[in-house]
Amino acid sequence: MSKAIAGFSKLTKEQKIEWIANEYFAAPDEAVTLLKNYWNTNESLQKLHDEFIENTITNFYLPLGVAPNFVINDKKYTIPMAVEESSVVAAAAKAAKFWAKRGGFKATVIDTEKIGQVHFLFNGNPDNLTTFFNSVKLKFFEGSQDLTKNMQARGGGILDIELRNKTTQIENYYQLHATFETKDSMGANFINSCLERFSKILKEEALNHEAFAENEKNIQVIMSILSNYVPNCVVRAEVSCPVEDLIEDASISPKEFTDKFITAVRIAEIEPFRAVTHNKGIMNGIDAVIVATGNDFRAVEAGVHAYASRNSQYSSLSHAKVEDGIFTFWMEVPLALGTVGGLTTLHPLVKFCHEMLGKPSAKELMQIVAVAGLAQNFAALRSLTTTGIQQGHMKMHLMNILNQLGANDVHKKMAVKHFEKNAVSHSAVADYLKHLQTTDPSKIEEDFLQ
Ligand code: MEV
Numbered sequence: 001m002s003k004a005i006a007g008f009s010k011l012t013k014e015q016k017i018e019w020i021a022n023e024y025f026a027a028p029d030e031a032v033t034l035l036k037n038y039w040n041t042n043e044s045l046q047k048l049h050d051e052f053i054e055n056t057i058t059n060f061y062l063p064l065g066v067a068p069n070f071v072i073n074d075k076k077y078t079i080p081m082a083v084e085e086s087s088v089v090a091a092a093a094k095a096a097k098f099w100a101k102r103g104g105f106k107a108t109v110i111d112t113e114k115i116g117q118v119h120f121l122f123n124g125n126p127d128n129l130t131t132f133f134n135s136v137k138l139k140f141f142e143g144s145q146d147l148t149k150n151m152q153a154r155g156g157g158i159l160d161i162e163l164r165n166k167t168t169q170i171e172n173y174y175q176l177h178a179t180f181e182t183k184d185s186m187g188a189n190f191i192n193s194c195l196e197r198f199s200k201i202l203k204e205e206a207l208n209h210e211a212f213a214e215n216e217k218n219i220q221v222i223m224s225i226l227s228n229y230v231p232n233c234v235v236r237a238e239v240s241c242p243v244e245d246l247i248e249d250a251s252i253s254p255k256e257f258t259d260k261f262i263t264a265v266r267i268a269e270i271e272p273f274r275a276v277t278h279n280k281g282i283m284n285g286i287d288a289v290i291v292a293t294g295n296d297f298r299a300v301e302a303g304v305h306a307y308a309s310r311n312s313q314y315s316s317l318s319h320a321k322v323e324d325g326i327f328t329f330w331m332e333v334p335l336a337l338g339t340v341g342g343l344t345t346l347h348p349l350v351k352f353c354h355e356m357l358g359k360p361s362a363k364e365l366m367q368i369v370a371v372a373g374l375a376q377n378f379a380a381l382r383s384l385t386t387t388g389i390q391q392g393h394m395k396m397h398l399m400n401i402l403n404q405l406g407a408n409d410v411h412k413k414m415a416v417k418h419f420e421k422n423a424v425s426h427s428a429v430a431d432y433l434k435h436l437q438t439t440d441p442s443k444i445e446e447d448f449l450q
Contacts, residue, residue, distance in 0.1 A: 009054055017057050048346070064292060064349060065089035066356075070096040071104025072371050079372055080353040081288035086396035088284045091379035092372060098248075102241040105374065107367035113159065113232040114336055116191040118176040118199045118224045124216030126165055129174065132212065133163040136205045140176075144197040151190055156181040158194060176202065179232075184362040186295065186338030188226055195224035228299040229306045230334045235363075237370035238330035239378065246327055252386055258327055260385040261320060265329075268316035275316050278377070279308055282317055282331065285376030289369045293357070294343030294350035300335060307334045318377050331374050335366045394424035401429045411436045414444065 002023065008016065017035055021028035035058040040046040050056040062082045067089055070077040079096075081089050099105055122129050140161050141148075148157045159179040166173040176198055180191050199221040206212060206219040246261075247254045268278035283301065290297040308317050318331040339362045343350045354360070357368060383389050398419055402412050411433060418432055436444055 013050065013057065016055060020057065045348070048348075052343075052347075062291065064353075065288075067092035067096055067372070067375075069093065069100050070368075070371065070375070071100045072107055072367055074104065077358075077368060078356060079289060079368060080292035080356055081285075081372070082291040083284065083288035085284060086400060087393045088288055088376065090396055091383075091392070092285055092288075092375050095375035095379040095382075099239050099375070099378075102239070102245055105237055105239055105371040107235060107237045107371055109363045109366050110234040110236055110332065111232045112181060112363065112366075114180045114182050114187050114191060114226065114230055115232075116178050116180065116195045116224070116226040118178075118195055118202060119222040120174055120176070120199070120202065121172040121220040121222065122174050122216065123172050123218075124213060126167065128212060128216055129165075130163060132206065132209050136201070136209075137161060139205060140178075140198050140201055143201045144194050147190070147193050147197060151182065154183045156183040156187075161198070182338075184339045185341045186299075186336055186362075188296075188299075189341075191226040192224070195226070199224045228303045228336070230303050230336045231307055231310060232334075233336050234307075234332050234334050235366040235370045236330060236332045237367065237374040238328065239374065240326055240328040243322055243325055243327050257385065258322055261327075261329075261381055262322065264381050264385050265316060265318060265320040269319070270315070272314040275308065275314050278380075279305070279317050281380040282333075282373040282377045284380075285372035285374075286333070286335075286369055289372045290337070292350070292353045293337075293339075293365060293369075294347055294353075295337050295365075296342075300337075303334050303336065318374060329374070329378060331370065331377070333370050333373060335369055337362050337365050337369065339365050391423075395419065398424050398429065401426055402433070405430060405433050407433055407436075 005019065008019070011019065017032055018028075021031040021035075025031040038058040038061065040049070040059065046059075049059055062084055064080060064082045065088075066078050066080055068078040070079050079092065081092065083089065141158060144158070151157050157180070159181055161176055161178045164175040164177045166175060176195075178191075178195065178198065180187060180194070182190055203219050203221060207217050209217065243258050244254045247257050252260075265278075268275045283304065286300065286304070287297045290300050304317065305314070308314055317333055318329065320327070320329045322328075338344065339354060339360055344354060345351060357365070360368060380389065383392055398416065399412070401424070402415055407415065414436060415429065415432055419429070422428065422432075
């Protein structure tokens with residue numbers, strides 16, 4: 001094993017690339033050229049991207065696609081999606097068009113409360129701690145005025161602070177459990193700054209609290225950090241229509257389709273192995289919009305899956321029912337999002353996506369993101385319960401296979417046409433490409449035109 005490199009972050013970008021290329025690559029020059037091919041020729045744009053993180057060596061592309069024809073609460077949207085999986089955008093666009101003809105999606109923000117905690121150890125009488133907390137509670141609000149005044153001016157701020165006793169699980173362990181309203185910002189920096197201030201106030205006030213015994217004065221703060229579990233920052237998305245309007249072709253009756261669809265959702269409600277994949281399909285839509293709008297997809301993922309387990313078993317996020325002949329499909333998801341701060345004004349493409357969405361507020365973005373998730377789930381379940389997922393999926397994956405096999409543009413065009421009527425698989429594409437490459441072009445042209 002080679003020696004650890006010292007001072008790597010202090011090297012220039014060129015030096016870092018040089019080191020990596022020589023250390024790990026059989027052909028260092030090729031590695032350098034590859035990385036540089038992804039640099040933007042606009043130097044200031046490249047510098048902006050370089051400075052997002054430490055040790056940037058190049059840019060890592062993801063396609064930015066759009067799914068048009070979404071109708072949400074009677075407003076039209078074209079939704080931006082940054083995602084690598086071939087079928088995601090097409091599925092969203094298909095579901096959007098389908099539901100636009102049936103009244104569109106309805107979405108409602110249920111609540112927007114964010115959470116943060118100061119985790120600390122207190123070695124003493126819990127009643128004394130409660131008395132102390134009640135006597136100093138106001139000081140947490142007063143002592144963080146400098147941090148909260150701008151947020152308060154926007155209608156947000158600290159909502160409440162509670163003392164929670166966790167000593168049955170960990171000896172001497174307590175929390176300050178604080179709730180926040182952060183309006184259009186995701187609020188991570190605001191919440192973490194407030195929490196660190198609370199922890200300072202907590203320690204100082206405890207030292208000066210005369211009613212505490214000596215052993216009670218030394219509160220040990222373990223950490224102060226927001227929670228990405230936001231079960232009270234929730235949005236609901238929904239679609240509904242008469243059962244007989246649910247199917248456009250005659251391959252399956254509306255009643256049979258609805259029964260199968262509802263059973264598929266029911267399976268995801270009770271069976272964790274299915275629920276994880278079902279929810280993964282929802283996250284295909286959610287993450288793609290989260291990334292495109294510069295939000296934190298890791299935070300959203302962690303929070304959503306915790307929410308899916310809130311009743312002690314991992315379960316479906318979405319639900320479906322038929323009542324009085326009306327099919328309803330809905331989902332409630334926790335989404336802590338921002339439309340100001342972070343990357344929203346920094347990353348030019350993120351800015352573009354916000355403008356394309358009409359510069360939504362955080363609440364409106366919660367609705368858009370939840371709808372993208374529900375649309376994705378609807379598209380997946382519709383395929384799974386009718387044609388199966390592979391037909392559409394492999395059609396979309398065809399271009400990746402053709403690119404992997406090095407097909408030229410003419411052959412790609414021919415393959416797309418050929419596989420409109422034939423099942424796509426890696427070997428079928430390879431065989432067809434071989435046929436194209438080894439057959440007289442004039443003969444192929446004839447075949448192609450037939
Ligand atoms: C694939 O990315 C997502 C699906 O597996 C979701 C599902 O099974 O519901 C198709």
